[in-house]
Amino acid sequence: MLAAYAVSSIIILLIMILLEDTSFFNGLSYTFTGFTICVFCVIFYLRSLANLDEENLIKTCRFWAVSAFIIYYSISFFIFMYYKIFTKLSMENFQVLWGIHNFVLFLSCFLLIIASKHR
Amino acid sequence: MEKVIQVIIVTLFIFLMISFVILFIILYQKRHTNYLKEKQLLQSKFQQEILQAQVEIQEQTLKKISQEIHDNIGQVLSLAKLNLNTFPPTDDENIRNKLEHTRQLVSKAIVDLRDLSRSMHGDRIAEMGLKNAIENELDIIKNTGQYETTLTVTGEYYKLGQQKEMLLFRILQEALNNSIKHAKTKNIAVQLNYAPSKFSLSIRDEGPGFDLQAAGLSTMGLGLKNMQNRVAMIGGLFSLNSSRELGTTISIDLPTTITG
Secondary structure, three states, rough: HHHHHHHHHHHHHHHHHHHOOHHHHHHHHHHHHHHHHHHHHHHHHHHHHOOOOOOOOHOOOOHHHHHHHHHHHHHHHHHHHHHHHHHHHHHHHHHHHHHHHHHHHHHHHHHHHHHHHHO | OOOHHHHHHHHHHHHHHHHHHHHHHHHHHHHHHHHHHHHHHHHHHHHHHHHHHHHHHHHHHHHHHHHHHHHHHHHHHHHHHHHHHHOOOOOOHHHHHHHHHHHHHHHHHHHHHHHHHHHHHHHHHHHOOOOHHHHHHHHHHOOOOOOEEEEEEEEEOOOOOOOOOOHHHHHHHHHHHHHHOOOOEEEEEEEEEEEOEEEEEEEEOOOOOHHHEEEEEEEEEEEEEEEEHHHHOOEEEEEEEEEOOEEEEEEHHHOOOOOO
């Protein structure tokens, strides 16, 4: 798992250095980061289902934190991906995208508050 | 219009993700509950098996001791009594009295050891039946001259099955042992109630008792814990009542299926 974290971090760094347009919002690296986090979250869910423990996962901080991340990054993934295209089309699209992003951010923050209530 | 469609698609996706999390919670809770149930079942099964093994080992040990008492020590004492009987008659009254006293002591030792051997031997308990085995056990205690024992039997007698009767008898022995050790009283009462759907056994002493709430269940001795586990093993209900005024009563209730 640690190797997977390291590899994905290196790929993100390489994308940022080699492929990113520095004069604009770095959507590509954000997209890949979002995708990687979503994959790790799904792995976490599958592992939790496969390796059950006496401790109830729903009552743990990490479940709610992971849920916050998956909701935020799975939706933001599309926003980051099409950000450049949409904003190039019109400024109105930019506002809509920003509004959706803020709503999702609020949702994930709410989940993070729940996470902080659990230990 | 295009913008509305975009918003609808994004909203649907948000709902999809939230549904995914909710679905996971439901699935996880279901699996977790099943997992806990299975684990509990396995644990209780494991405990039952350990208890069963413990009981079997104890029975084997007691059987061996009982056989040794009966076949070895009992025989030696019988031989000693025989030798005493073959002593030539003497005019010395002092020696005669001593011989008679020794003969009586040896006879008592033979009887006591025979009773002890009986109460230890599991097969003999099964042969005698629970009621007679308890009667025999109470007689042993009564014969020491230090205790008064009473046995009350109500209802129509029926057999509970060899294993259950043996376990109940061992529990009774442990309870009687506790009464002798801790209760500074002469009176010990045992009650058997053969109701059609339920068998009850209670052992009561009029000793000083103890404050159950002050002592707490955590301070329950190993003997009491063992009794509780054994009763649970045969599907019974164990209860302990003790107070400074009324003494201590141990009750066992066992739902029955009459085995004839």
